[in-house]
Amino acid sequence: MHIFRVLSRTSVLESKADNIYTMNIFKKELSINKIFFILISCFAFILCGHRAEAGQKADSVITPAFGIILKSYIKVPSGEIFLGDICDFKTEPGFKTDLEKIKNIQLGFAPPPFVERRIYKFETENAIRGKLEFPSGCGYSIGGADYCRVTSFAGGETDGKAKSLLKKELENKIGELFIKKYSGEFEIGAKDKIAVSITGGLGREAVKKLTASAEARIDIVGYKSSAADIVVSAENVTPLKLTAKITRKTPAAAARENLSKNTVIDMNKIMTREIEIFAEKYGELFLINDSIENDRELSKIAAEGLELIRNVRAGEILKKSFFNKKILVKAGQTIVLHLRNKRSSISFSATASKNAGEGDIIEAVNPRTRKKYKAVVSGEGTAEAVEN
Numbered sequence: 001m002h003i004f005r006v007l008s009r010t011s012v013l014e015s016k017a018d019n020i021y022t023m024n025i026f027k028k029e030l031s032i033n034k035i036f037f038i039l040i041s042c043f044a045f046i047l048c049g050h051r052a053e054a055g056q057k058a059d060s061v062i063t064p065a066f067g068i069i070l071k072s073y074i075k076v077p078s079g080e081i082f083l084g085d086i087c088d089f090k091t092e093p094g095f096k097t098d099l100e101k102i103k104n105i106q107l108g109f110a111p112p113p114f115v116e117r118r119i120y121k122f123e124t125e126n127a128i129r130g131k132l133e134f135p136s137g138c139g140y141s142i143g144g145a146d147y148c149r150v151t152s153f154a155g156g157e158t159d160g161k162a163k164s165l166l167k168k169e170l171e172n173k174i175g176e177l178f179i180k181k182y183s184g185e186f187e188i189g190a191k192d193k194i195a196v197s198i199t200g201g202l203g204r205e206a207v208k209k210l211t212a213s214a215e216a217r218i219d220i221v222g223y224k225s226s227a228a229d230i231v232v233s234a235e236n237v238t239p240l241k242l243t244a245k246i247t248r249k250t251p252a253a254a255a256r257e258n259l260s261k262n263t264v265i266d267m268n269k270i271m272t273r274e275i276e277i278f279a280e281k282y283g284e285l286f287l288i289n290d291s292i293e294n295d296r297e298l299s300k301i302a303a304e305g306l307e308l309i310r311n312v313r314a315g316e317i318l319k320k321s322f323f324n325k326k327i328l329v330k331a332g333q334t335i336v337l338h339l340r341n342k343r344s345s346i347s348f349s350a351t352a353s354k355n356a357g358e359g360d361i362i363e364a365v366n367p368r369t370r371k372k373y374k375a376v377v378s379g380e381g382t383a384e385a386v387e388n
Contacts, residue, residue, distance in 0.1 A: 065095040068128070069236050070121055070144035075151050075162070075211055081107045083127065085208065086119055086148040088236050105131060110152040120147040144236060163207045171196040171244070173218050174230060178246055178279075181220060186248070186279045189289045193249040195276060201230075201242035209237045226278045248279045252317050253286035253298060259312040264305050265323075267292060275317055284319055325357025328380045337364045337375055339385045350375075352383070361386075 067090035074086055084103025091097065105127050111117040121142050128140070153162070175194040182188065210216055213234035222229035223246065230242040254273040259265065272288050286298055293299075297320075306323045329335055329352045337350040350364035356377045364375045364383055375383035 064139055064141035065092045066097060066140040067091070068124065068140060068142045068144075070119075070124060070142060070146075071148050071236065072145040073149045073151075074208065075153065076110045076208075077153055079110060081110055081119075081150060083107060083124065086150065087124065087144070088209075088238075102128070102131075110150060113152055115151070117150040118147045119150060162211055163202065163204075166207055166210055167198055167202060170202070170218070170232070170242075171198060174198075174220065174228070174244060174246070177218060177220055178223075178228070182223070182279060187282050187287075188248060188279070189250065189287065191251055191289060192287075194279075195247045195249055196228075197245045198230075199243050199245055201240060206240050206242075209240070210234060213237060223279075225280070246279065247276045248282075249274055249276050250282070251275075251288045252277075253288055253292060253295065254317050255312045255314055257314045259308055261309065261311050262307050264307055265298070265302055267298065267302055270298065270318070273315070273317065284321070286318055286320070325360070327355050328358055329356045329360075329362060329377050329383065331355050333381065335364065336382045337366075337373060337385055338378075338382065339373070350383075 068083075069088040069090065071086050071088065076085055082103060083105040086107065089099060089102070091099075107119060107123070107127055108117075125142055175196045178194050178196070179188055188194070210232065213236075216232050216234040219231045219233075220228055221231050226245050226247050228244045228246045230244055232240045232242060234240075251272045252275050253270050256269050256271040259269060270292050272292060275285075277285070286295060288295055301323055304326050306326060308322055309324055310322060312318065312322060331352060331354045333352045334349050335352050336347055338345065338347045348366065350366050350373065353363040353365070356362045358377055358379070360377050362375055362377060362383060364373045364385070365371070366373070373385045374387075375385045378384045
């Protein structure tokens with residue numbers, strides 16, 4: 001019994017001690033250490049909980065197989081708005097889906113003119129949820145702007161008008177770039193103008209994408225015989241490939257009146273006329289950068305007395321091929337023929353077979369040996385022998 005009472009007292013004392021401990025936990029002399037201990041314990045408990053939750057989420061992460069990129073702004077004609085109007089799309093390699101079906105998901109109607117509608121990401125997600133099926137472990141993601149601002153064309157505006165305005169702006173920029181890129185190669189003068197006409201690639205989808213972009217980058221990646229290949233890049237838009245016809249408008253020499261064959265040109269009978277040609281055809285014509293009187297090539301032709309080899313109609317553009325070359329070698333004339341090879345070079349007199357100008361091929365005969373040589377006229381009274 002004694003022992004029992006002692007134990008009971010002990011229990012009571014321990015109980016009281018527990019009560020005292022609990023009641024005195026916030027006493028001033030104990031508060032700093034104990035509060036710090038409790039805060040650390042709570043923080044550790046919360047941290048463990050977050051880690052467990054993050055681990056559960058990591059186990060359930062779905063890799064996006066299909067990316068939807070929300071545009072920041074579009075302008076549309078009145079009528080229905082579709083997902084393809086306000087979004088661009090990106091698919092991972094190996095993932096196949098009916099993209100046209102996705103683009104045609106309806107998102108309501110365009111607002112009236114001068115009214116703006118905002119389509120938020122959550123609206124886009126609500127519209128496509130349940131309409132897309134993905135393989136196990138795959139899903140979709142929505143990126144881009146937080147919302148898309150949608151406005152409609154005002155009265156009288158149409159897709160055609162938007163395309164016309166965009167086309168004109170693009171053609172102007174392409175022309176400026178062409179001059180910058182090819183002026184040296186094609187000798188484009190200060191008076192020359194570049195005419196650009198986009199011939200392909202600017203369809204309805206391209207117009208939508210470019211009008212919705214704040215800026216675009218243009219590059220001419222190829223040009224030949226007036227046909228140019230253009231690449232237009234804009235933010236969040238797959239580069240667009242356009243084709244264009246590019247010509248130069250330039251002043252050229254033309255006949256003021258009818259000119260007869262076998263006559264020397266009279267500078268007073270020549271005028272300037274603006275024409276449109278391939279940019280690379282500048283070498284075939286007499287392009288006038290100053291005036292007819294100051295054109296060196298025409299003045300030289302007139303001074304040398306070169307004759308026309310054909311009749312020229314009034315208003316017709318003069319070509320350099322219309323004139324005979326200056327005769328440097330005449331038939332039967334004794335000329336100096338140069339014969340060269342890798343080891344030596346000799347010159348001797350020979351007889352020319354026909355009248356010829358610079359660059360023409362003639363037959364030259366050595367009067368002593370009667371040997372015949374094929375030669376190219378290189379100057380007045382001279383020619384270079386070539387291999388027979």
